[in-house]
Amino acid sequence: MKSTGVCGVLSLLVVGLFCEAQVVVGSGFVATKGTEFIVDGSPFLFNGFNSFWMMTVASQPSQRSKISDVFRDAASAGLTVCRTWAFSDGGDQALQMSPGVYNEAVFQGLDFVISEARKYGVKLILSLSNNYKEFGGKAQYVKWARSAGVEITSDDDFYTNSAVKAYYKNHVKKVLTRINTFTRIAYKDDSTIMAWELMNEPRCQADSSGKTVNGWVQEMATYVKSVDNKHLVEIGMEGFYGDSIPDRTQYNPGYKVGTDFVANNQIKEIDFTTIHAYPDLWLPGQNDNAQMAFVQRWLTSHWTDSRTILKKPLVLSEFGKSKKDPGYSKSARDIFMNTVYANIYELARSGGGIGGGLVWQIMAQGMENYGDGYDIVLSQNPLMAAIISQQSRKMTALEHASSTNPHLHG
Structure with missing residues (x-):
């Protein structure tokens, strides 16, 4: 039994705020129909979150209560989609210790994450690799290839x-065909x-046009679908525009990163588009x-392109405001969150085509070592919990309205 000190009182307050936000998601696979997400044939609109750390923490059975706590609090706040890592390559507590060699304890951590998500009615977006050296x-x-004698010139040879x-495809196959030790479901x-x-x-960095990434996405999305044709596939992009429509680069924050939002997402095997906003x-x-004006332009331009050019739904799959910023205040973060949520809701209401947003990021108590400035512990932030719960309720209400009136977004 946990102590019911200040945190316990806050938890009770938050539960009071949450209880009416709880939603039930259909048990079927998430699919797309035009620019909408659907589950069991009905529209699926959501409010969601990121918790990248789940598999690593869950690899230690003594820490698994943190995963349960986050899913419970998230579900109470009406959050129905979670994005998390299904990779950790080399180094301490790695899932893939070396090419094709896996740590069973870490894999069982991921099994637990999936089984807990299932218990709390949360759908998962699982990321298979990282652009950065973290994990x-x-x-x-x-590095593995170089150690094996392969001639490599830069990290961008990854693509x-x-x-x-071949290493990457092997990882994809290993994860997708894994049989969960808790649920016995592949x-x-x-x-x-x-x-x-x-x-x-x-x-x-080696190719700012987006063409190198494009070739890789085409090959890997096709491969994922060859192993698993039941699930949706997305790239993991931040949304930076490339060379295919030069006019769009004006929306970038002053630079390009070697991706092309439009061209990369035109690939048939990619089911929906994603953007991040920092x-x-x-x-x-x-x-x-000025920063908020940028986010509104960023969101609207990608929403427009997703609907009219790509004809696929959009997810704002990462956004947040860091406590580590100069001049940070809680009220500024609350305003930022409220404004982003209002934008998502208005776009969904006025023309559909956006599934929802995933805040970066939700954590459990006692995880300070994972804190990156963006972390939110719902039970310690009643006001933020209320803002998040309100968005969940609005998206759920809109989902219900769309179900009863399919012409709402027409």
């Missing part, structure tokens, strides 16, 4: 080198999983109003 990522894949691509057959993400925030990181030194 291994493309740098680790390239083009046949040996490295990942590829589990409707708890909403989608596979090819890579967290792919970038390519104005505090991308536009340092600009004031809150």
